[in-house]
Amino acid sequence: MTGSIIDRKKTAAELAIRLEDESWCTSYAFRxxxxxxxxxxxCGACHPESGFxxxxxxxxxxxxxxxxxxxxxxGSKKSLSIWLRALWWVSGECSSFSIMKLRNYLxxxxxxxxxxxxKKLRQIIELVNRKKCRGITLVxxxxxxxxxxxxxxxVAVESIARGRTTGRLRMKLYQSLNQKIISQFCTDGVAGGSIVIFPRRKPFTSIHLQEILCTVDESSSSHEDIEKICASYRRWRRQEKSRWSHLCCSQDLVEEFCFFHNGALTADRVDIFETLVIAALTSQSAGLGDLTEMQAHPGAAP
Ligand SMILES: [Zn+2]
Structure with a gap:
């Protein structure tokens, strides 16, 4: 990742040790x-002279x-060190999230x-999953x-080499589908300038998108690629059923599957970790009116 704040000469193990140091975590999160x-x-005022x-x-x-x-x-009362270690734990999981393992780790x-x-970590994962598909994308x-x-x-998935491998994946559950829902899914999940390949059936064939070229799959091989991904998801889902995840909502599991799929495209755990930290610290979750922690005097802020 360009612009990484972490010293890439450090190994993942050294980084894990640094996450125990609250002052290092403060400096890292600030930057x-x-x-x-x-x-x-x-108020949006800039203070480039302020310290970490x-x-x-x-x-x-x-x-x-x-x-x-x-x-x-x-509003969290937990230290940054604990939050960053939780995200480090997430970055190292590659097939399932076990609450028991998380509890043991923290x-x-x-x-x-x-x-x-x-629940909070899932919100961060969902933000990371929002990164759009680019290039030729099957939907x-x-x-x-x-x-x-x-x-x-x-399902939307980048097609790197048809039949052999796939790129970034996005999936979402809907009660029913229509032209408007599919168009919104594509607008949210596929970057402008990309090419979307739809199946040759209604309502896909009547969809037109701004800044995205829509074409129709003539050979049905795209459909087979998507079927393989769905079959892989169903296998993973069956395995997860025996590990507490039957208590999760189905969309949470879909997000987890996408996170593991997309994480496997990134060889470097530190990259995944940084993506999670950026999502956690640069997302807006509270409106200005909700920022009650800032109404108080300096000493009262969490
Ligand atoms: Zn201000």
Whole structure:
């Protein structure tokens, strides 16, 4: 990844040790969120001279903001070190998320705490999954099975070399499909300038997208590629059923499958970790009116 803040000469093991150091985590998180220096989330004033600290006072508006103010981690009482170690754990998992393993890794005894953390981590994973497919992208639908039976699974996947390998994957469950839903799925999931290959059937054949060239699969090989992905998902889903995941909602599992598929395209665990940190710290989760932590005096910020 270009612009990486982490020293790439460090090995993954050395990075894991650094994540135990709260001051290093503060500096790393600060530079990830504000690479050009502190920008007040409340008033937008820039303070390039500010140091790497967890709580920064804005001299323009007098408010104090933490590194996590307004992000997905907003309001958390847990240290940055624990959050970053949780994301490091996520980056190292390659086929399933076990709440038990997460609890052991972070040292939580409570099962409820483990579930609460997993819920937040899933939100971050969902953000990472939003990265768009590019280039030639196959789009098709398949009937969902198992608990989501009756729904339709829409699939978009970059086609690197047909029949041999696939690139970035996006999947989403819908109760029913129509032209509008498929168009929105493509607009959200495929970058402008790409080529989308649809199956030769309604309503796909009547869809036109802005900045994306739509074509129809003449050979039905695209459909076979998508079928292989769906079959792979169903196999993975059956395996997961025996590991607590029957308690998760079906879309959560779809997101997990996409995360593991897309993670396997990236050889470097540090890359996956940085992508997760960026998603966690640069996403906006709270409106300005919700940033109650910034209304207080500096000492009261979390
Ligand atoms: Zn300000």
């Amino acid at each position: 990830t969120r504000w690479p050009q220096g502190f920008v007040c989330p409340a 600290q967890n709580k920064t006072l804005c001299r323009a508006c007098g408010r104090c903001s933490s590194i996590t103010a307004g992000t997905l981690l907003h 040292g939580f005894s409570s099962c409820q705490t483990g579930w609460a953390w997993m 098709d639908a398949a009937p969902a099975r198992g608990p989501a039976q009756g729904n339709q699974l829409l």
